[in-house]
Amino acid sequence: MMRDLHDHLKTRYRLGDLAERRANLAFVDVARADLRALLVELRDVHGFTHLSLLTAVDWIEEGRFQLTYLMNNRTANRSLGLRVFLDRADPVGDTIHDLWPTAATYQRELREMFGIAFPGSPRVDEEFILEGWTDMPPYRRDFDTLAYSQQTFSDREGRETHDPRAHMAKKLNPEGQR
Amino acid sequence: MGNLRDVLSPFTAWKHLIETPVTIRNPIGREAADGYRGFHQNDIEKCIGCGSCEVICQNAAIDMVPVSAPVDGDSGLRPKIDYGRCCWCALCVDVCMTGSLTMSNEYTWVDADPDAFRFIPGVDPKPWDDMEKGYRREGARVLTGAERVEMGELPPEARIDNFDEIVVGYTREQAMIEADRCVECGLCVATCPAHMDIPDYIAAIREGDYDLGLQILYETNPFSEVCGRVCTHKCETACAARHEGDPIAIRWLKRHIVDNVSEDRRLEIVGTPQALPTGRKVAIVGAGPAGLTAAYDLARQGHAVTVYEAQDKPGGMMRYGIPEYRLPYDALDRDIAVIAAQGVTIKTGVRIGREIAMDKLRGEFDAVVLSIGLHIGRSTRIPGTEGPGVEAAIDLLARITAGEEVPVPERVVVIGGGNVAMDIARSMARLQKRKHGAVGVTVTALEDFAHFLADREEIEESFDEGIEIVDARGPQEVVRYKSGKRKGAVKGLRTWAVTSIFDGQGRFAPQYDQGDERLHPADMVVEAIGQAADVSILGEDLTEALEWTRGRLAVDPAGRSSEPWLWAAGDAVHGPDVITAVADGHRVAASVGAMLMAMGEVAR
Ligand SMILES: Cc1cc2nc3c(=O)[nH]c(=O)nc-3n(C[C@H](O)[C@H](O)[C@H](O)COP(=O)(O)OP(=O)(O)OC[C@H]3O[C@@H](n4cnc5c(N)ncnc54)[C@H](O)[C@@H]3O)c2cc1C
Ligand code: SF4
Ligand code: SF4
Numbered sequence: 001m002m003r004d005l006h007d008h009l010k011t012r013y014r015l016g017d018l019a020e021r022r023a024n025l026a027f028v029d030v031a032r033a034d035l036r037a038l039l040v041e042l043r044d045v046h047g048f049t050h051l052s053l054l055t056a057v058d059w060i061e062e063g064r065f066q067l068t069y070l071m072n073n074r075t076a077n078r079s080l081g082l083r084v085f086l087d088r089a090d091p092v093g094d095t096i097h098d099l100w101p102t103a104a105t106y107q108r109e110l111r112e113m114f115g116i117a118f119p120g121s122p123r124v125d126e127e128f129i130l131e132g133w134t135d136m137p138p139y140r141r142d143f144d145t146l147a148y149s150q151q152t153f154s155d156r157e158g159r160e161t162h163d164p165r166a167h168m169a170k171k172l173n174p175e176g177q178r
Numbered sequence: 179m180g181n182l183r184d185v186l187s188p189f190t191a192w193k194h195l196i197e198t199p200v201t202i203r204n205p206i207g208r209e210a211a212d213g214y215r216g217f218h219q220n221d222i223e224k225c226i227g228c229g230s231c232e233v234i235c236q237n238a239a240i241d242m243v244p245v246s247a248p249v250d251g252d253s254g255l256r257p258k259i260d261y262g263r264c265c266w267c268a269l270c271v272d273v274c275m276t277g278s279l280t281m282s283n284e285y286t287w288v289d290a291d292p293d294a295f296r297f298i299p300g301v302d303p304k305p306w307d308d309m310e311k312g313y314r315r316e317g318a319r320v321l322t323g324a325e326r327v328e329m330g331e332l333p334p335e336a337r338i339d340n341f342d343e344i345v346v347g348y349t350r351e352q353a354m355i356e357a358d359r360c361v362e363c364g365l366c367v368a369t370c371p372a373h374m375d376i377p378d379y380i381a382a383i384r385e386g387d388y389d390l391g392l393q394i395l396y397e398t399n400p401f402s403e404v405c406g407r408v409c410t411h412k413c414e415t416a417c418a419a420r421h422e423g424d425p426i427a428i429r430w431l432k433r434h435i436v437d438n439v440s441e442d443r444r445l446e447i448v449g450t451p452q453a454l455p456t457g458r459k460v461a462i463v464g465a466g467p468a469g470l471t472a473a474y475d476l477a478r479q480g481h482a483v484t485v486y487e488a489q490d491k492p493g494g495m496m497r498y499g500i501p502e503y504r505l506p507y508d509a510l511d512r513d514i515a516v517i518a519a520q521g522v523t524i525k526t527g528v529r530i531g532r533e534i535a536m537d538k539l540r541g542e543f544d545a546v547v548l549s550i551g552l553h554i555g556r557s558t559r560i561p562g563t564e565g566p567g568v569e570a571a572i573d574l575l576a577r578i579t580a581g582e583e584v585p586v587p588e589r590v591v592v593i594g595g596g597n598v599a600m601d602i603a604r605s606m607a608r609l610q611k612r613k614h615g616a617v618g619v620t621v622t623a624l625e626d627f628a629h630f631l632a633d634r635e636e637i638e639e640s641f642d643e644g645i646e647i648v649d650a651r652g653p654q655e656v657v658r659y660k661s662g663k664r665k666g667a668v669k670g671l672r673t674w675a676v677t678s679i680f681d682g683q684g685r686f687a688p689q690y691d692q693g694d695e696r697l698h699p700a701d702m703v704v705e706a707i708g709q710a711a712d713v714s715i716l717g718e719d720l721t722e723a724l725e726w727t728r729g730r731l732a733v734d735p736a737g738r739s740s741e742p743w744l745w746a747a748g749d750a751v752h753g754p755d756v757i758t759a760v761a762d763g764h765r766v767a768a769s770v771g772a773m774l775m776a777m778g779e780v781a782r
Contacts, residue, residue: 145236149263153237156262156296161241164229164253165364165377171248172368177765 002026002078005046013038016083024078027068032084032094039069039082039099047073048080051099054106056114060141063088065116069096086116095121113139214283215266215313218259220300224278227253228363228418231270231279234321239263240270245301250369251416261295268313273321275361275418281313282306324423327356329430334642339611341502344639345407345430350386353434357383359419360426369416371761374398376413380431389447391435396448396516399760400474401467403513404496406433408505410755441512448516453480458774461486461543463530463715466494467756468748469549470517471763472770477520479771484543485522488529490580494551495749496756498576499598501605507579531715540743544777545770548731548739548746549763552709552753558593562656563705567668571602571706578605586613587701591671593653594706595623600636602704603645617644620698624676624688626650648698650676652690656703670699711750736769737762745770 006018006028016029030038042048048071057066069082086093095118097104107118112128115137127133136143169176210216222245232240239262242255257270257279271279279299284306289295300307318324330346337344348356362377370376375394382391395402409429417425439447458481462469465487473483491497493510518524528534539546555570557563569585571594577584586609592599599621607617621640625631626649640647651673659669675694681687713721713731725732725740730751737745747762 146238149237153263155238156260156293158293159241159260159296160243161232162244162253162255163364164227164242164255165367167242167244167255168248168253168365168368169373171254173373177373177761177768 002080005080009038009041024076025081026079027081027083029083029085032086035069035082035084036094036096036099039071039096042071042080043099047075050074051096051103052079054103054110056110056116056139058088058114058139058141060088065091065114067093067110067116091116093118095119095124097121113137115140210283210285212283212311213313214281214285214311215268215271216282216285217261217287217304217306218257218270218299219280219282219307219309219312220257220298221276221278221280222256222300224276224421225256225300226251226276226278226365226418226421227255228275228361228365229253229255229257230273230275230361230363230418231257233361234269234273235264236267236269237263237265239265243298245298248368251365251418253363253365256298256301258296258298262292271313272315273319273361274315275319275322275363276421277315277319280315282309283312284309318422322361322419323355323359324419326359326424326427327352329427334639334644337503338617338643339608341605341608343407343506344503347437348427348430348434350438353383353431354386356427357381357431361418363418365418366413366416366428370413371755371758372398372764373761374413374432376428379435380426380428383431383435388435388438389443392439392444392447395432395435398764399757400471400517401496401513401756401760402432403436403509404467404505405429405757405760406436407509408496408500409757412757441515444512444516445519448519451478451480451520453478455482456480456774456778458482458545458777459484459543460545460547460770460774461539462547462549463539464488464494464549464551464748464750465492465524465526466549466551466748466759467496468551468750468759468763468766469494469547470514470522471760472547472549472747472767473522473524473763474517474520475764475767476771477517477522479767479774481771481774483522485524486528486530486534486539487524487526489576490526492524492526495572498579499572499601501575501601502579503604503608504601529715531717536716536720544743544774546744547737547766547770548744548750549748549759549766550711550713550715551749552711554710554712555705556708556710557705558653558707560653560655562658562668563703565658565666567658567701568656568703568705571598571704572709574602574704575605578609584609585702586610588614588616589618589700590620590702590704591698591700592619592621592704592706593671594708595621595625595649596631596706597633597636598709599623599706600632600640602706604636604640604643606704607640607643607645620646620648620700622648622651622653622671622673622698624650624652624679626676629679648673648696651696651698652676652688654695657697668701668703670697671703672697709749713750735765737766738769742773 013034014031018026018028020026050072052070052072055068065086065088067084072079093116104122107121108124108128110116111124112130118124229242232242239260241258243258245256246254248254332344357380360380364377366376367373379391379394411429413428414425419426460476460481460483462473462485465485469485473485477483492514496510555572574584590606592603603619603621607619610617653673655672657669657672659665659667673696674690674692677689677691679688731746733739733746733751737747739746745766747766748759752758752762
């Protein structure tokens with residue numbers, strides 16, 4: 001059970017409370033310094049051999065990024081997500097490409113989309129899917145997608161929109177009566 | 179140059195020319211996954227044109243375009259999508275307030291004309307319109323909350339022996355959560371008789387700027403404290419949120435703003451008339467919401483306004499009709515104080531037509547506004563209604579307000595199924611509880627519960643307070659004791675079951691099952707079946723000179739009667755509620771003001 005595993009691990013690692021989403025899916029916060037050792041132990045001792053994904057969340061209000069490492073134990077059919085927090089002002093993560101080669105791709109994507117650095121990760125500074133991107137990393141919450149889209153792409157001729165409230169006022173109350 | 183990339187991107191693509199293509203040469207015919215996000219579908223009947231899809235689209239791919247004539251709760255606009263911009267993210271589907279917008283799993287379509295890729299899903303026919311597969315939002319919408327924040331109320335046992343206000347009002351936290359559910363589409367504005375700027379004042383709550391909120395309220399409604407409590411809130415029937423959840427509690431949010439601005443601060447924000455005195459004089463007959471709103475506007479235009487009111491205090495039905503447990507008198511007083519502060523003279527205890535004749539007003543003022551409401555209680559005129567023990571609901575309510583002693587027998591039967599019937603039933607129940615320790619009120623209504631006139635909340639709260647409501651009963655006779663000590667006193671109300679209320683032409687013609695007869699025991703019967711205007715005050719000559727339509731004074735859309743010096747507003751000509759009276763007051767003030775300005779021009 002996830003809970004037993006959590007109890008077992010928390011004596012040696014700095015872990016937060018276990019957040020159980022489903023019987024076979026749970027998440028836990030981990031101190032950044034403990035991440036690598038914990039990943040290795042989960043992989044080599046507890047059967048979490050597969051890194052399902054590595055992704056990030058921008059908690060802009062709290063000034064930090066969350067990295068989520070979703071680990072899967074195929075034989076036991078359960079997943080455990082490890083959450084590590086980075087300072088948003090200076091976001092540097094620790095590369096784990098040597099533990100799972102696929103991590104390099106995820107890290108390259110996070111570098112591009114969130115601007116999180118992973119020093120030492122192969123090809124991490126190369127373009128991933130954005131070509132010639134000069135703007136702020138687009139998955140950051142303060143990136144204004146609409147403004148970017150409007151600056152970058154022109155509208156087709158003849159586009160015209162109507163504000164529902166103003167349109168109704170004009171049609172139903174043409175004299176502007178209060 | 180903002181669109182540089184449009185021009186350059188074809189060239190940057192050239193570098194791929196020599197690479198082996200990774201695309202499939204002819205994808206047509208290969209079906210996408212079941213839940214794929216392809217071209218949109220829109221159920222045009224279900225869509226209300228709220229524009230939430232347009233607002234959320236981060237690619238500015240959607241325009242709202244006119245498709246049909248706007249009606250209450252539907253702008254008649256429908257989303258038109260530019261697939262040159264759409265990135266197929268489905269945010270529009272996720273936010274859609276009605277669930278009308280979905281996506282098919284069709285993603286291939288070839289056309290040489292780029293403008294063919296701008297169309298109105300559901301209006302411009304497409305092969306994928308009826309496809310079952312594609313992206314559907316799972317369950318109800320979640321991006322905006324579907325459930326209304328519940329309003330705190332005094333429990334029945336705490337309210338039944340007093341007239342304390344039942345509704346508690348939102349806390350700041352509650353109001354914030356409720357305000358956050360609003361998508362600011364503004365469909366409600368057209369439905370509100372006074373066209374209040376609802377999304378704007380809700381936004382002010384979200385910003386925590388109550389001063390701004392109050393300012394917005396006053397632009398359209400000087401009775402916002404009253405309306406925040408008792409408005410019939412038609413706006414909520416037009417709210418986009420009602421389609422997949424509860425409508426926004428617009429009325430309670432309005433009240434929340436007013437609750438958070440002190441009376442002194444309100445006077446500071448609203449201020450006093452900025453216009454120079456015009457020297458023009460207007461008389462207003464009746465200090466209800468219609469008359470006082472007109473007074474407020476006209477005073478702010480710089481005219482000298484005198485309001486004549488027959489009762490001891492101003493407010494009309496807001497004071498003498500609506501019970502205190504729904505609208506405390508001090509709440510009404512605060513709204514009136516701001517109006518009086520505009521320099522409006524309110525002369526109470528003066529009945530026009532008795533103390534002062536209409537002719538005299540006509541001679542002394544440049545214009546007269548008649549806003550006398552409906553103050554004569556109608557009677558069923560069934561046998562037995564003449565004599566002691568039969569009362570009109572509005573007379574009783576007025577006497578309760580005035581602090582007069584009213585008869586409080588142990589058993590009361592009310593005739594009527596509207597909100598006025600509920601108001602008198604619940605008022606009598608409180609008085610009975612105080613005097614006898616028990617409630618003994620029966621309401622008999624012509625309508626069955628499925629077609630009841632009173633609001634659902636009123637019915638539920640009445641039940642909670644121990645009031646009996648019997649539906650589909652037609653009153654036949656007020657039965658009186660024929661002999662003995664109580665000879666002549668009311669014994670009860672005899673009713674028949676109602677089988678239908680209207681005839682084939684929709685005319686009022688109730689039919690009964692005479693075999694199903696009941697006697698509802700009562701010591702007093704109260705009639706609450708409607709009110710009429712007391713137009714006798716006009717006098718014979720004026721009544722003769724004026725135009726009438728079906729017993730009501732005829733007025734033009736601006737509220738002007740056939741006599742150029744006389745306007746009419748509120749219940750007496752329109753009805754049925756406070757906010758309509760407020761709207762009427764504004765309308766009449768604008769018309770009177772325009773006439774007075776024209777007079778000024780001529781004089782100069
Ligand atoms: C019991 C009851 C409950 C109601 N509940 C609600 C509710 O919850 N929500 C809602 O929106 N509406 C409600 N209404 C309706 C609402 O009160 C009226 O629609 C509104 O008050 C009409 O405003 P008015 O200015 O036209 O007239 P009124 O409010 O009726 O005011 C007219 C005024 O004119 C005065 N007057 C009459 N004749 C003369 C004269 N000859 N000389 C001098 N003064 C005169 C009267 O004394 C009165 O003060 C209720 C009505 C009743 C009766
Ligand atoms: S799918 Fe996304 S990009 Fe396309 S119209 Fe909807 S919100 Fe806009
Ligand atoms: S959000 Fe839905 S209901 Fe509103 S306009 Fe768009 S498609 Fe219509």
